[in-house]
Amino acid sequence: MTTRILVTGGAGFIGSHYVRTLLGPDGPGDVAVTVLDSLTYAGNPANLDAVRAHPGFRFVRGDICDPAAVDPLMAEHDQVVHFAAESHVDRSIDGGDTFIRTNVLGTHTLVAAAHRAGIQTFVQISTDEVYGSIDEGSWPETHPLRPSSPYSSAKASGDLIALSYHHTHGLDVRVTRCSNNYGHHHFPEKAIPLFITHLMDGRKVPLYGDGGNVRDWLHIDDHVQGIELVRTRGRAGEIYNIGGGTELTNRQLVELLLAEFGTDWAGAVEQVADRKGHDRRYSVDCTKIREELGYAPRVPFTTGLADTVRWYRENRAWWEPLKARAAL
Ligand code: NAD
Secondary structure, three states, X not given: OOEEEEEEOOOOHHHHHHHHHHOOOOOOOOEEEEEEXXXXXXOXXXXXXXXXXXXXXXXXXXXXXXXXXXXHHHHOOOEEEEOOOOOOHXXXXXXXXXXXXXXXXXXXXXXXXXXXXXXXXXXXXXXXXXXXXXXXXXXXXXXXXXXXXXXXXXHHHHXXXXXXXXXXXXXXXXXXXXXXXXXXXXXXXXXXXXXXXXXXXXXXXXXXXXXXXXXXXXXXXXXXXXHHHHHHHOOOOOEEEEOOOXXXXXXXXXXXXXXXXXXXXXXXXXXXXXXXXXXXXXXXXXXXXXXXXXXXXXXXHHHHHHHHHHHHHHOHHHHHHHHHHOOO
């Protein structure tokens, strides 16, 4: 029987890759997908061109905060995978209103509607940033939440609200918390695509502070693999960390990119004032998803990065207008 999946935020970076994978040749085959997306600056209909003609695909433009848009869709679906969010930390530092609205109120609108409609499974896509910064070791899922930016605080709030619907109403909510994603179709305000496209245009890469902040990098293929394991085999009310297993300082990341471009540090990097409240290090402990669901990241970082650079080189028409519009 076909499982009808409502994917929120499916026109964005990760959501669109999830939809393309579900409906592609390596997908499960027994799913139909509706994307609900309001098409903010980060939503791009072109990200869904590859699946637009698929008989199991439908696109609905709508706001997850609007019950009139959400309720009728819930009634027509079996499962929800919830990606829609305001996702850029720097924008949340400039102003948190839309972050609270979408990431908190929007998540509540969705879980409340999912509960009313009797949705089978609700997957809340979250972030490792909800744990805050960690100097040593890695966070297990039981680690206390200490988010530090308006973005991560709003995501943590959304997680708690979603989980409360499991605790209170028995809704099958599963939460994933992943590390920094990278790959093709990534909006060029985020570090890796910003750096790649700046280097392509001979512009200097802006490096925050001393460049010593550490992030774990996760290829979008591996993120989608983890989400699918959780959607199909995870347990209700559980949280699963998903990581890529490659921790790098921002300085190391820039060095790898400079090597891709055959460029020297001196002429290509500009150190800029640090981000306010910048978390020093993130590190997820992925023991639970590995032991319980058999997750293992498959894309080596150097291969994934080289593929990503190639994609941006070959798809200037995709990113150039986005950078121009966002004045990046
Ligand atoms: P993105 O910014 O590329 O895409 C977000 C999508 O949500 C866009 O298509 C946008 O139009 C849509 N959207 C925003 N507000 C909406 C609303 N009110 N109603 C309907 N649609 C709305 O984000 P992304 O990088 O693809 O991230 C997807 C999810 O993964 C987010 O929940 C984010 O918190 C989480 N996440 C991302 C990363 C990462 O590295 N990118 C890491 C960890 C977790």
